[in-house]
Amino acid sequence: MASVDQEGGDAAGGGSSSNNSSSGARAAADGNRAGIGGMIHPGKYGIERVAYWLMRLTGLGLLAYFIGHIYETSSILQGKMGWDDFLAITQTTEGHILLAIVIGMCVFHTVNGIRVMLGHGGVGVGRAARPDYPYVPASQNYRHKIGIYTAIVLAAIAMMYGLAVMFGV
Amino acid sequence: MALQAAGSASSQPSAQRPGTQRTITLRIARSNPAHDSTTVGFDDFDVPYEKWTTVLDAILEVKKMFDHSVGVRYSCRQATCGSCGMMINGRPRLACFTKIDELNSSVVTVEPLQNFPVIRDLAVGFDSLFENHREVRPYLDRDDTELDNTPDGELKEYAQSPEELEQYIQFANCIKCGLCNAACPTMATDSSFLGPQALAQAYRYVGDSRDRGKDSRLKMIDDSHGIWRCHFAGSCSQVCPKGVDPAMGIQMLRGYMLGFGGGNQKK
Ligand code: HEM
Ligand code: SF4
Ligand code: FES
Secondary structure: OHHHHHHHHHHHOOOOOOOOOOOHHHHHOOOOOOHHHHHHOOOOOHHHHHHHHHHHHHHHHHHHHHHHHHHHHHHHHHHHHHHHHHHHHOOOHHHHHHHHHHHHHHHHHHHHHHHHHHHHOOOOOOOOOOOOOOOOOOOOOHHHHHHHHHHHHHHHHHHHHHHHHHOOO | OEEEOOOOOOOOOOOOOOOOOEEEEEEEEEEEOOOEEEEEEEEEEEEEEOOOOEHHHHHHHHHHHOOOOOOOOOOOOOOOOOOOEEEEOOEEEEHHHOEHHHHOOOEEEEEOOOOOOEEEOOEEOOHHHHHHHHHOOOOOOOOOOOOOEOOOOOEOOOOOOHHHHHOOOOHHHOOOOOHHHHHOOOOOOOOOOOHHHHHHHHHHHHOOOOOOOHHHHHHHHOOOOOHHHOOOOOHHHHHOOOOOOHHHHHHHHHHHHHOOOOOOOOO
C-alpha cells in the first residue's frame, strides 16, 4: 500500500509548493496540496480565516509602503525642490486614496496584531475541558471575534477620518 | 452524466417508506494518479436520501447500485476510526458523520482531502500525517512503567487527579482523521509543517502530569516548520469532528514555550 501511496503523491503533483523537505513521507504530501489559493477560502472558515489573510495582506502592503516610504523620504537628498516634488504626488486624489488605504492597513495590522500576539501566548483561547457534543471549539470564541471586528471597525473609522482630513471635508 | 438511482420515488412507489424521500446529485471526484497524473473528473449520481442518510451512506449506495469502482476508505461508520475524511462541498468533513440533510444543498460534491496525496478517487495517503504524529512522541515518556512491581508485589498506577486529567483529555479525543491538516492554510503551502494534528498531540502529552518527556518533545516542535509556523487562523478547530480544538492546544503550548504560562498549563 505504501508504494501506491508514494506514487500517488509524486504523480499527483497538484500542489504548487516546492519540495523542500527531507522526509519522504512529507514530500509525498505535496500531491493535492491546496497552494496559495487554498490559504484564502473566504466564507468556508469564518471571520478568523478572513483575519488571517487580511493580516498577511496588510503586512505585505505595509512592507511595500515602508520601502516606498524610505525611497520617498530619501528625496530630501535632492534638496527642498526634490522633497516638495515628491510630496506633491501624495496631494493628488489617487495619492489621498492610497494614503487612506495605508492608514487602514496600519490600524488593522496593529490592532489585529495585538490580538494575534495575545492568542499566540495562549491568552483568551479558552480552557481545556472534557469535550461535549456538538463540540463548539472554545478557542474560536467571542473574545477573539470581538478583537477582529474591532480591528476592522477601527481601520474603517481611521480611513474615513483620514479621507475627511485629506479631502478637507 | 447523471444516473438515476433505483429505489427512487418513481420506480418503487409501493415500497416507499413513510416520510418524504428526496434526491440529491452526488458529484464524486474521480482520479487515479498512479495511472494518469493529470485527469481529475467528476461523475454525477442521483441518490435518494432520508433525514438520516449520511454522505458515506450515499457513496456506498452509488457503489452498490451504479459503480463499484469508486475508491473510498471507511471502516467504523461512527466517527471513531478517522478513515472517511473528505472534502464535502469544499470543507473537510467525515463522510460518516455528515448528513446529506444538514448540507442544505441539492448537489453534494465529494473530493479527496486537500493537502494529502490522492491514492484514488476519495482515498488519500496518510503517511505524512502518521509520520508527523510519531515525531512528537505520542506516548507517556518516563523511565519506570505502570507495570513495575512495587516492593509489596502490587501493580502501581500513575496517580492523577480529575483536575490533571481535564488539562489534556480533550486533546486525547483525536482520531487522526486529518481534517484539521486539510483545513490548515499553512499546510496548504508548507510541505514540511508538522500540522495541527501533531502539534495538538504534542500539547496532549506536555499537558499530561504523568509525562516526563517534555524537553525532547519541545525540542522537536521548536522549529521554523514546527509550532512557530502556526498563524492561529483557527480553521483546524472549526472542522475537527471530535472537539479536540487543536488551535487551542497549539496556542497554549506556544504560550508555555514563550513563558506566558499560556492557558491552564502549569510550569
Ligand atoms: C505596532 C505595529 C505592528 C504589530 C503589532 C504587528 C504585529 C504582527 C504580528 C503579530 C504578525 C504575525 C501574524 C501572524 O502570525 O499571522 C505580523 C506579521 C507581519 N507584519 Fe506586522 N506588526 C506591526 C507593524 C508592521 C509594520 C509596520 C510592517 C511593515 C513594515 C509589518 C509587516 C508585517 C509582515 C510582512 C508580516 C508577515 C505577514 C505574514 O506572514 O502573515 N508589520 N505583524
Ligand atoms: S485534531 Fe480533530 S480534525 Fe485533527 S486529526 Fe484529530 S480528530 Fe481529526
Ligand atoms: S468511517 Fe470511521 S470515521 Fe467515518
